[in-house]
Amino acid sequence: MPDVDLSETPLRELNRALHALEPGTNETHWHVANPAGRHSIAVGLDAPVTVEIGGNVGYYCAGMNKHATVHVRGNAGVGLAENMMSGVVRVDGDASQAAGATGRGGLLVIGGNASGRCGISMKGIDIVVGGSVGPMSAFMAQAGTLVVLGDAGEALGDSIYEARLFVRGTVKSLGADCEEKTPTDEDRSILADVLSRAGVAADPSEFRLYGSARRLYHFHVDNVDAY
Amino acid sequence: MDAPAPKPPGTLPRFSATFDPHTISEIRRAAATGIYDIRGFGAKRKLPHFDDLLFLGASISRYPLEGYRERCGTEVVLGTRFAKKPVELKTPVTIAGMSFGALSAQAKEALGRGASTVGTSTTTGDGGMTPEERGHSSILVYQVLPSRYGMNPDDLRKADAIEIVVGQGAKPGGGGMLLGQKISPRVAAMRNLPEGIDQRSACRHPDWTGPDDLEIKIEEIREITDWQKPIYVKVGASRPYYDTALAVKSGADVVVLDGMQGGTAATQEVFIEHVGIPILAAIRPAVQALQDLGMHRKVQLIVSGGIRNGADVAKALALGADAVAIGTAALIALGDNAPELEAEYEALGTVAGAYDDWHEGRDPAGITTQDPVLAARLDPIKAGRRLANYLAVLTLETQTIARACGKSHVHNLEPEDLVALTVEAAAMAGVPLAGTNWVPGR
Numbered sequence: 001m002p003d004v005d006l007s008e009t010p011l012r013e014l015n016r017a018l019h020a021l022e023p024g025t026n027e028t029h030w031h032v033a034n035p036a037g038r039h040s041i042a043v044g045l046d047a048p049v050t051v052e053i054g055g056n057v058g059y060y061c062a063g064m065n066k067h068a069t070v071h072v073r074g075n076a077g078v079g080l081a082e083n084m085m086s087g088v089v090r091v092d093g094d095a096s097q098a099a100g101a102t103g104r105g106g107l108l109v110i111g112g113n114a115s116g117r118c119g120i121s122m123k124g125i126d127i128v129v130g131g132s133v134g135p136m137s138a139f140m141a142q143a144g145t146l147v148v149l150g151d152a153g154e155a156l157g158d159s160i161y162e163a164r165l166f167v168r169g170t171v172k173s174l175g176a177d178c179e180e181k182t183p184t185d186e187d188r189s190i191l192a193d194v195l196s197r198a199g200v201a202a203d204p205s206e207f208r209l210y211g212s213a214r215r216l217y218h219f220h221v222d223n224v225d226a227y
Numbered sequence: 228m229d230a231p232a233p234k235p236p237g238t239l240p241r242f243s244a245t246f247d248p249h250t251i252s253e254i255r256r257a258a259a260t261g262i263y264d265i266r267g268f269g270a271k272r273k274l275p276h277f278d279d280l281l282f283l284g285a286s287i288s289r290y291p292l293e294g295y296r297e298r299c300g301t302e303v304v305l306g307t308r309f310a311k312k313p314v315e316l317k318t319p320v321t322i323a324g325m326s327f328g329a330l331s332a333q334a335k336e337a338l339g340r341g342a343s344t345v346g347t348s349t350t351t352g353d354g355g356m357t358p359e360e361r362g363h364s365s366i367l368v369y370q371v372l373p374s375r376y377g378m379n380p381d382d383l384r385k386a387d388a389i390e391i392v393v394g395q396g397a398k399p400g401g402g403g404m405l406l407g408q409k410i411s412p413r414v415a416a417m418r419n420l421p422e423g424i425d426q427r428s429a430c431r432h433p434d435w436t437g438p439d440d441l442e443i444k445i446e447e448i449r450e451i452t453d454w455q456k457p458i459y460v461k462v463g464a465s466r467p468y469y470d471t472a473l474a475v476k477s478g479a480d481v482v483v484l485d486g487m488q489g490g491t492a493a494t495q496e497v498f499i500e501h502v503g504i505p506i507l508a509a510i511r512p513a514v515q516a517l518q519d520l521g522m523h524r525k526v527q528l529i530v531s532g533g534i535r536n537g538a539d540v541a542k543a544l545a546l547g548a549d550a551v552a553i554g555t556a557a558l559i560a561l562g563d564n565a566p567e568l569e570a571e572y573e574a575l576g577t578v579a580g581a582y583d584d585w586h587e588g589r590d591p592a593g594i595t596t597q598d599p600v601l602a603a604r605l606d607p608i609k610a611g612r613r614l615a616n617y618l619a620v621l622t623l624e625t626q627t628i629a630r631a632c633g634k635s636h637v638h639n640l641e642p643e644d645l646v647a648l649t650v651e652a653a654a655m656a657g658v659p660l661a662g663t664n665w666v667p668g669r
């Protein structure tokens with residue numbers, strides 16, 4: 001079980017060692033101490049290993065993650081797990097702006113709150129936020145599921161495409177072309193599945209569903225105010 | 228009875244210079260549809276450009292090189308600042324980023340074939356990397372755009388260089404655009420979008436804003452790719468001094484500067500013709516920024532926007548660029564706007580040479596389309612050959628001029644080799660008006 005202390009080991013060495021791991025590696029569980037808010041910790045992983053980070057991380061932690069499980073025992077900076085492809089990223093505390101931005105797969109679980117633009121341009125990732133999300137979350141969200149146990153800030157789902165947004169608390173306002181939808185059985189089972197993978201005990205029936213009104217899919221002059 | 232008085236002479240119908248026929252047709256079109264005009268190609272109006280500059284050539288005070296005997300180098304190395312594996316090109320002419328989606332898979336393959344034949348690079352675009360273009364491009368630059376369509380760490384690792392696109396010359400401050408006709412099942416799947424919708428693309432990156440963030444973003448990409456690959460930053464020409472300085476400060480290996488003539492697959496006409504500055508006006512401020520930071524030739528500069536021939540290439544290099552990129556000219560070399568297709572262009576309401584509805588996906592040349600029948604018309608091998616020929620001509624022409632100026636490498640061309648034909652060009656390029664030693668503003 002490799003232990004890496006970032007107060008002694010340069011970040012470059014940590015990431016290089018993680019990138020060198022083969023799919024069948026025995027070094028499957030890594031501990032990273034003293035992250036001290038460093039940016040780009042455990043980015044670009046491509047092996048089914050677990051990396052536990054004991055503290056706060058800066059920008060882009062677990063960016064473009066594939067296959068790996070990254071667990072941050074602290075808060076995370078901007079662009080957490082940006083463009084993640086697969087695997088699991090968990091943050092015990094809060095996450096800054098653009099968490100899960102453009103993510104294409106995998107599961108991102110944020111224990112606390114997430115700031116603005118959570119799930120911006122998401123493309124298939126599932127995101128679960130234990131607390132609330134800030135303004136412009138799920139802006140241009142294309143695919144995947146965003147689950148918010150708390151409240152959502154202004155302009156949720158602005159210019160949304162086909163992502164599903166589930167919010168248990170209040171929504172300050174909806175963005176252009178985002179509307180509340182009546183969940184189908186399929187929507188409910190997707191939500192239940194995401195919650196269970198996230199290990200969150202919550203009743204799917206308590207969430208409201210928001211998605212695209214699809215009025216902006218083809219330009220029309222009568223919708224010009226929405227542009 | 229008197230004969231009727233002869234009609235006094237009248238004047239000919241006179242079109243307004245302000246409300247010219249094109250303007251009137253545009254007002255009528257806007258009134259009928261309620262949507263702005265979208266088109267491809269670059270700025271079409273006359274702008275200060277490289278044609279307004281001339282080379283002085285050798286004379287008694289300088290001697291030229293023999294064309295067939297004395298070497299004139301054209302190779303260029305990009306990404307020497309931080310990348311472990313810089314990109315090495317045999318010619319300073321590269322192929323600019325054009326997306327699969329905007330272009331057919333056959334066109335992307337042809338670009339790869341043509342560029343690889345002459346030892347230069349191609350670039351992906353707003354839509355991700357296709358196996359065809361990776362397979363046929365010996366050197367491939369992978370774009371990271373605001374939309375992040377198709378963005379994938381595996382492709383990042385497969386690329387030879389990475390280009391973070393902040394903007395492009397046709398639309399500095401605007402995002403990508405692809406209309407429903409071109410969102411085929413394959414394009415939709417690559418971009419995670421529903422088929423056939425009019426795609427809206429963001430103009431700002433989703434996970435960074437401003438130069439401090441960009442620096443961190445670049446570091447992330449370097450960490451993901453183990454500091455192997457050069458990282459370019461592409462900007463549309465608007466404030467080239469500051470944008471270049473900030474790109475350097477953010478850690479770019481290469482700055483790509485695209486002037487307002489730069490082509491596009493789909494942008495609002497008003498944007499193409501009215502936002503940004505001509506590349507002629509942008510190169511000197513960018514070079515000045517590099518020089519002020521002690522980074523000229525350490526951070527390389529690639530410029531684009533209306534490059535057509537070796538004279539344009541040579542002038543861009545003489546003004547201080549390390550290489551150029553071409554988009555529109557490369558498509559024309561592949562077969563776009565070919566006169567043989569005249570009847571089909573007329574059926575589309577245009578003529579060969581003026582066709583610019585690249586956003587509609589009905590390109591009779593099979594280049595700017597996703598229609599499988601049209602796309603199948605383009606033979607990637609033959610089109611690639613035409614592009615290779617054209618690139619070879621650009622290189623030879625550039626060498627011809629460099630030798631005439633007595634240079635053993637095209638990078639030895641310098642502003643002192645140039646004069647301007649107009650006061651505007653003299654001011655923009657910072658070279659004297661021909662026959663004088665007057666540089667306006669100096």
Ligand SMILES: Cc1cc2nc3c(=O)[nH]c(=O)nc-3n(C[C@H](O)[C@H](O)[C@H](O)COP(=O)(O)O)c2cc1C
Pocket residue numbers: 267268269323324325326329330351352353354370392394395396461485488489490491492531532533534552553554555556585595
């Ligand atoms: C069909 C087409 C598609 C383009 N797509 C992109 C793109 O995806 N990303 C980008 O940065 N620039 C794009 N551009 C701009 C080119 O990269 C380049 O900046 C421009 O074409 C250079 O000017 P030129 O066409 O006058 O040579 C596109 C241009 C064309 C003609």
